[in-house]
Amino acid sequence: MSTFEPVLIAGNWRAPLDPQGSFRADDPARAETIGPAFPISGQADIEAALCAAVAAADALSSASPERIADFLERYADAIEADADQLVALAHAETALPAEPRLRSVELPRTSNQLRLAAKAVCDNAWTDPVIDTRLGLRAHRAPLNKPVLVFGPNNFPFAFNAIAGSDFASAIAARNPVLAKAHSSHPATSQRLAQRAHEALLAAGLPAASVQMLYHFDNALGLHLAGDTRLGAIGFTGSRTGGLALKAAADKAGVPMYAELSSVNPVFLLPGALAERGDALAQEFFTSCTMGSGQFCTNPGIVIVPRGRHGDAFVAASTKLFAETSSKVLFSHGVQQNLARALEGLLLAGAELLVGGSGDGFRFDATLLSVEGKTFLSHAQALQAEAFGPLSLIIRVEDVTEMAAIAAAFEGNLTGTIYRADNGSDDDGWHAVAAPLRARVGRLIANKMPTGVAVSPAMNHGGPYPSTGHPGFTAVGMPAAIHRFTALHCYDGVADALLPPELRNHNPQRLQRLIDGRWSEADIQA
Known part of the structure; x- marks a missing residue:
């Protein structure tokens, strides 16, 4: 019987239930296969992971900002502490230079991205509170209360990895469980990142199924998953052909998909x-x-x-x-x-x-x-x-x-x-x-070439179709990137004590809120 690397499902590293085969990573520099065999998951693993994510959604959506931020900070620390092994794996699987690209540029960018997400969580900036005192209306951005499916690309083993990148950090910051689909170009790198994420998640006391990862699955199963109404949203970075196929399946089910597809950058x-x-x-x-x-x-x-x-x-x-x-x-x-x-x-x-x-x-x-x-x-x-x-x-x-x-x-x-x-x-x-x-x-x-993408609140890493599926959102930059994985919740005539904290009259965080058309940190006088 074949031996496969374990998958991370429902808070446990375990053997795949119904593997449809296996694959190994390539060393592009030497044009040879390397590393252990990773499973190609079947429907049973996908269903188990989705069910676990759905079950974790309510608990994660009610977790405190402090606990979410604690996880993101712990994860960033763990990535930096494990830099030697992570860089070695990513270099072997992608042939990208260990220095400066992986160790001095991409890995610090990844940990910094997680910390910026933690900061956005702590100050609640992503919630965008709006209050109309005359009509008794109050609105803000809130969790989807559903899982987010994230597809990672081949070209960024750290910064856009499905289990560590901007889509991942944004979805978790909005308090949504993530079901990560790793890229087959760097499975061992993704596995090690998932191990660090899982450890940080448990240490922060968050639901164990908040972070799950599958290495690979058949395209037909991917399309079926993308069209599952139990999903809250999809984050995708990859080819236009693959992204549009997933988007068509998601659109039929009403699942929002935020996709980076292609660009020639004139x-x-x-x-x-x-x-x-x-x-x-x-x-x-x-x-x-x-x-x-x-x-x-x-x-x-x-x-x-x-x-x-x-x-x-x-x-x-x-x-x-x-x-x-x-x-x-x-x-x-x-x-x-x-x-x-x-x-x-x-x-x-x-x-x-x-x-x-x-x-x-x-x-x-x-x-x-x-x-x-x-x-x-x-x-x-x-x-x-x-x-x-x-x-x-x-x-x-x-x-x-x-x-x-x-x-x-x-x-x-x-x-x-x-x-x-x-x-x-x-x-x-x-x-x-x-x-x-x-x-x-x-x-x-x-007056500069387009290659660099700074991690900044003012960055827009998005654009009109076909560069992305929606021109109003960015995949980089907190808190704007978080907005993709939120729902707009409005409260009409709800008593102050029953409102979410950022919409109540008292504003102890001094959060910037749009109150009757003016931005203010002030409390609202009852």
């Missing part, structure tokens, strides 16, 4: 900026496009470059940088195959290959393509398809007017960047491009 280089610092921009572009082998949702997938001496020099410098770098290691053979298909689609739509274009196994060359602006406008849908990896398309344009037309042809994106000259010569061009671009991106960036 970068516009205005003429003055190229004249001032074209070589430096080429280096910035190359570094951003090839960082992490280009496997970022904020990778600069399209760069818009004006014709002329400075634009030509930028293209030549970029091509040289791409040609001189070694092939890049990807997370899986599947990522390599998808990138090859994306490249083929871009070539069929009229793009010209400048450099790269080859790959096999777990590797792919840094690849640069070019296309005329008029060709892009004629085939905009095909030429802005996401190519997940170290690949970017340069669009050559005649002038700023054509830049603006191209900006208007983009689908929704997470980011859009405009580089302008320091001397103000590009300011008219900025306005011409920013006007159509603003409505098509979640975050408008000036």
Whole structure:
């Protein structure tokens, strides 16, 4: 009989009930399978986990903010204390650099994200209390009282992991149980994170089924689960194809789904900026496009470059940088195959290959393509398809007017960047491009590549479809990210003593509340 790693269900690490097979992680750097066998869960495990999460929902929704924050803080501490082993596992399963990427950037970001969620819990900022004393109405954001299903992506083994990332922290902060579906690219990393989460959960005295994790399950079972009305919401980061299939199933059941799907993150280089610092921009572009082998949702997938001496020099410098770098290691053979298909689609739509274009196994060359602006406008849908990896398309344009037309042809994106000259010569061009671009991106960036996503209350890591499924929400930044996993509760004429604490007349926390149209920390005089 096969031996599988245990699953975390109903507060216990136990053997899977009805495994449908198993899988092992890959070491992308060596293109070989590593580690133990992890189960592909069947319907019995999924049902057991969902039932346990439903049973825990009421108790978790009534837990004190102090206890929720205690769990988040304990978990952050545990992640940092276990950094050596976590980094070693993530490096082996993803080939991402242990330093600085995993240890000095992503792991601290993950623990900091948990602590920011704890802070939002303690100050109740995410509840957004609104009070109308004249009509006797009071409203705030509250837990869903249902589980949240979280799907983690392949490209962030810590910061977006289903059992540790922003979706996880946001759902727990709103006092909802989480059923995490780990990504098959890093099962051992996810397992160790789940062990630390489980220990912190028990130490904080929260319901044991508040945090559960399955490693993998069949796509058909995933669609069935997404359409289960016992779920309160779904958080998803991954491919557009997979995300839309899950969203269709969720929509039929009325389950809200917050999905990050795809983005090409266009970068516009205005003429003055190229004249001032074209070589430096080429280096910035190359570094951003090839960082992490280009496997970022904020990778600069399209760069818009004006014709002329400075634009030509930028293209030549970029091509040289791409040609001189070694092939890049990807997370899986599947990522390599998808990138090859994306490249083929871009070539069929009229793009010209400048450099790269080859790959096999777990590797792919840094690849640069070019296309005329008029060709892009004629085939905009095909030429802005996401190519997940170290690949970017340069669009050559005649002038700023054509830049603006191209900006208007983009689908929704997470980011859009405009580089302008320091001397103000590009300011008219900025306005011409920013006007159509603003409505098509979640975050408008000036004078830097889009790769970094700061963990800040002011960050929007979201955007119009198809970058996400809903333009009004962000996956990063507390307390805004928490709002996705809340319900708006209104109280009409309810006695003060029966209201939730943040809606009562007395405000001992000095919480900012919108009272009769004005923000105030004051008590309400009865």
